[in-house]
Amino acid sequence: MPVFFQHDINADTKLAIWKIEEEEAFFLQHVPLQREITHPHKRLQHLAGRYLLQYLFPDFPISLIKIADTRKPFLENEAYHFSISHCSNYAAALVSKTARVGVDIEVPTYKVEKIKHKFLQDDEWHQVHKQWVAINNTTNGSIPDDTVSLLTLLWSGKEAMFKWWGLGDVDFRTVLQIAANGEAGTLQLTGNFHKEAVETTYPIYWKNFSGLVLTWVVTSPHPG
DSSP states (O other): OOEEEEEEEETTEEEEEEEOOSOHHHHHTTSOOOSOOOSHHHHHHHHHHHHHHHHHOTTOOGGGOEEOTTSOEEOTTOSSEEEEEEETTEEEEEEESSSEEEEEEEOOOTHHHHTHHHHOOHHHHHHHHHHHHHHHTTSSSSSOSSHHHHHHHHHHHHHHHHHHHOSOOOOTTTTEEEEEEOTTSSOEEEEEEEETTEEEEEEEEEEEETTEEEEEEEESOOOO
8 A cells, every 4th residue: 555654643634645556447446536637647646636535534525525716625514624735646635624724745846946936035035045054054864955855845835825725816925925943953834824814824844755845734724
């Protein structure tokens, strides 16, 4: 069973990454294909993500999932809050009975350097990068070891924040802000979300694997 990573945050909130090694037929034994997807690999990613929902909580009502205008999947009665992410041969899911959640996985590539200006403000980047350099000088590999990995981590963190929000219409540079500190000897990220009447700050949790970055957000339900 290719569970690449699993983290039970508490009894009500669980996270996992699945490494996709199976054929489509394996997933279709357990979950339906709920929408038309023509690309074979994207179909596999879609099915693996939904399979993970029931892997984490066997009573998760897959058939009741709806898709919002923002393309976010949701349950009308919010019996579960959940977030799904796909990248390469991996799918991730974060599910909670009680908390608002967002999850994202990314494979670091040099392309992230070209879009840096689209999701980061200069002072935001300099503050996080300063902490990153300071920690790298005093630890042995507890954080990403190159700029591409760090940029990917910040992009992923903002994607997790965006999914936590779930209502679309967000400027990643202004509405989503990330700050960092290294008080515990590792890079600790804090997200600040500010849009209209909603303003909140929360931790952005992360884990760096070889060739894969994972970020997630878990908070109380937000207004709207």
